[in-house]
Amino acid sequence: MTDTASRTILLLNGPNLNLLGTREPKIYGHDTLADAERLARDTATALGFELRALQSNHEGVLIDAIHEARTSAAGIVMNPGAFTHTSIALADAISGVQLPTIEVHISNVHQREAFRHHSYISPVASSIIVGAGVNGYKLAVEQLAHLLGK
Numbered sequence: 001m002t003d004t005a006s007r008t009i010l011l012l013n014g015p016n017l018n019l020l021g022t023r024e025p026k027i028y029g030h031d032t033l034a035d036a037e038r039l040a041r042d043t044a045t046a047l048g049f050e051l052r053a054l055q056s057n058h059e060g061v062l063i064d065a066i067h068e069a070r071t072s073a074a075g076i077v078m079n080p081g082a083f084t085h086t087s088i089a090l091a092d093a094i095s096g097v098q099l100p101t102i103e104v105h106i107s108n109v110h111q112r113e114a115f116r117h118h119s120y121i122s123p124v125a126s127s128i129i130v131g132a133g134v135n136g137y138k139l140a141v142e143q144l145a146h147l148l149g150k
Helices: 033-046 057-074 081-085 088-098 137-148
Strands: 008-013 051-057 075-079 101-107 126-131
Touching: 008 033, 008 137, 033 051, 033 088, 033 137, 057 088, 075 137, 081 126, 101 137, 126 137
Parallel strands: 008 051, 008 075, 075 101, 101 126
Antiparallel strands: none
């Protein structure tokens, strides 16, 4: 791993998170994805890390980014969106790269529909943050930095 990679955090956002700010604001609030990314980036910078962000509605794009992170990032912060409840492939990718990964959800998924209570990602995540709104991204970056010993 290069010196740059050891100081890089990969932030991944899954399907429909590009609609933050307008999608179901009673559940997700009015902050946009750009707001969440800015908060995560500012937090990472304050802790001595760079942050690279990617949002995709396509599972394979997220898997490719996780694979690439193996040599380009120290860890991952990920809001898998609906893929949380469906994607064994994302879980396998995270498990395969063996990078510390923080799973984030803006809403408290445990207060929502029963199908949202199960996560394929949680068993392979280092930590999980749910229900903290967009502030969860800040908490996730802080936790990842803590795990990385920074």
